[in-house]
Amino acid sequence: MSLLEAVARGNCPSPFFEEKLFTDGGFVDGRLCQIAPNGATCCMPCPIARIAYPDSFYTMSTAAQWVAVVSTISCVFLLLSWIVLPIEKTSRHYLSISLTVGVTFMNLGFVIPLAARPNECYDAITPNSMHTSSVCAASGSFLILGGWCGVMWIFLRALSLHLQICWQVVVGRNFMWFSQVAGWGIPAIGIIVALVLSGVSFRFGSTCHINHQNSLATLWIPLLVFAGFTIILQFATFAYCIKVYLVSLADGAASTEGSGLPSYAQSIKTMTPRQAYRRVKRVIQLQWRGIAIVLIIVTDVVFFSVVFVFQDNTVQQVTNNPHLADDWVTCLAFAGGDKTKCLKEARVMVVAQATVGAVLLLLAMNGLWLAILLGRWSMVTGWAELFMHVPNRNKREFVSVDARIDDLKKDTLTPLSPVAQKSALRSPRSPSAAGNTDYADYYNTLVSQDSRIAGNIDGRRTPDYFGQTARYHTPARSFSSPKPPQTVTWEMHPPSGEAGAEGGDNKYVNPLGMNRF
Known part of the structure; x- marks a missing residue:
């Protein structure tokens, strides 16, 4: 000494x-x-965990932090995939994205202390708080915010599934906006209240946790309430699924064997038991990953809350009544500070190391569970295709930026065939076309409008290849059928009393029957 x-x-x-x-x-x-x-x-010397637990406690804590690093990388991979890759590769959804962001915040509560290696103690007997250590403030804030976000988004996910299965409600844009407000607003309020009324400090390990003062009212009870609602919704959904399955077993109606879903004209509320079962089965097949995520995270949050509340209450009882630790204190005094001889007496003050290690590892693994259940192999192939094709695509666009516009012009304004060009040179108002002036002008107007619309490419004005005086001419031949072209003579009789009727010099052509054989 x-x-x-x-x-x-x-x-x-x-x-x-x-x-x-x-x-x-x-x-x-x-x-x-x-x-x-x-x-x-x-x-007691600070930190208390160093004399209350064996040396393997910090080794276990460091291992959990490294698991959190891998978990964070998995979450970042998911987020980048959802942002960059197309939706057919990722099947992204705002509930999955928001939950992954919340789990990333929780992981940062373990990653930041691993990178910063903070000093847990202000002096030999006093731990640091968020006011004396920036690392403590950051790690504690991310841990609380991540816990709140995780609880809220699994609650909203369970609520969405419950509405779809049990009440046949199609959740849409209104539910999305409600989820965004509740999923981010409540955690923001929760962390502000927790930091102002309780604060965080180094309690055990290198990650800061909420202080005992007002912690039940500001954090633990609200978290457990929402977690309880999530469990109730989840088990209610399971109970409904079991009920639908049992009822469907007794439904032998022949009319329900044909289709798994109700027809468009049939109301969902009039579904038979067999149809209801098939609908529920399909929803569960599509949502089983989300169901598993809800169960895993809500279990972790409840486990962590119960263990930490028990640990916090035990330490607070010793603080209020120091005689509860007399055996341990006496052992340490006679052993000259050798903690290995007094670990048995220290058990009355702390939670078992195995339990604490399980809590830390479960919290650190949430990102891995998200990657396993929400990730898809198509994300990997999507990234491979992206890196393989992007350089070639960029190179092509750089070389042929003007050619692309020319190609678009060619696609938009296709040149006329030689036959059509020759036909276009002929005047559609031949002497034999008397009485067809109105229809010819109508088609001329349409062609002029189409040419003007086609001329606007990429904000530029292209030449009007047809011109304002382009006229419509009925082709003499038609190649729309696989038959060889045949010469067709059109002879129509005009209404009586008009020029060109039977017995007249001109033959009348009915424009409404030009394409009839």
């Missing part, structure tokens, strides 16, 4: 320190102190 440590201990035996020798910096309420028989107030 160094001279500085001996002075700091004052009248307290090893490994304790006398409180009056320290300032009021850091999170003072996080100190664990007790009055010694000699009247000195002796405090």
Whole structure:
């Protein structure tokens, strides 16, 4: 023991320190102190987890943080795939995207301390808080925000599934806006309330957690309430599915054997049990990944909340009644601070290491579960196609940027065939076409309009190849059928009393019957 440590201990035996020798910096309420028989107030060294748990505790905590790193990478891959790749490759949905963002926030609560390696203690007996450590503020805020987002978006996902299966409600744009407001608004309010009324500090491990003061009202009870609603909705949906299945077994109606879904004219509310079962079965086949995600994350959140609340209450009971730790304190005093000889007595103050490790690993693995259940192999092939085709496409666009416009002009304004060109040179108003003036002008107007519309390419004005005086001419031959072209003579009789009737010099051509054989 160094001279500085001996002075700091004052009248307290090893490994304790006398409180009056320290300032009021850091999170003072996080100190664990007790009055010694000699009247000195002796405090546990900081961090308490280093003497309450074996050395493998921090190894386990570091392993959970590395798992969180892999989980974060998986979430980033999903988010980038949903943003960059087309929807047919990813089947993206706003419920999946928002849930992945929330899980990423939660993972950052473990990744930031791993990268920053923060000092957990302000001094020998006082832990750091969000006011004395920026890393503590960041990790604690991301952990709380991620927990809130995860709970809210799995609740909204369970609600969406429940409405679709049990109430035959097609969730649409209104539900999407409601989800966005509730899914992000409630977590934003929750984290503000938690940080203002409770705050975060280093409780155990290198990640900051919410303080005991007002923590039940500001965080744990609201989280558990929404988690409880999610469980109720999920089990209600399962109960309805089981009911529909059992009823469908007794439905032997021959009319329900033909189709799995009701017809367009049939109301959903009049579905037979067999049709209802098939509809529910189809929805579950499409949504089973979302159902699994809801169950996994809600289990993790409830498990974490229960374990941490129990741990927090135990430490607070020792703070309020220091005599509960007399056996452990006495053991440490006689062992000269050797924690390995007193780990058995420390169990009354802390949660078992295996339980804490399970909680940390489950929270850190949420991103991996998202990648497994929401990810698709088509995302991998989509990225491969993107990297293989993008350079070639960019090169082609760079070389032929003007050619692309020319191709578009060619596609839009196809040149006339030689036969059509010759026909176009003829005047449609031949002497034999008397009485057809109105229809010819009508077609001329349409052709002129089409040519003007086709001339506007990429915001540029192209030449009007047909001209304002282009006229419509009925082709003498038709190649629309596989038959060889034949010469067809059109002879129609005009209405009586008009020029060109039977017995007249001109033959009347009916424009409405030009394409009839």
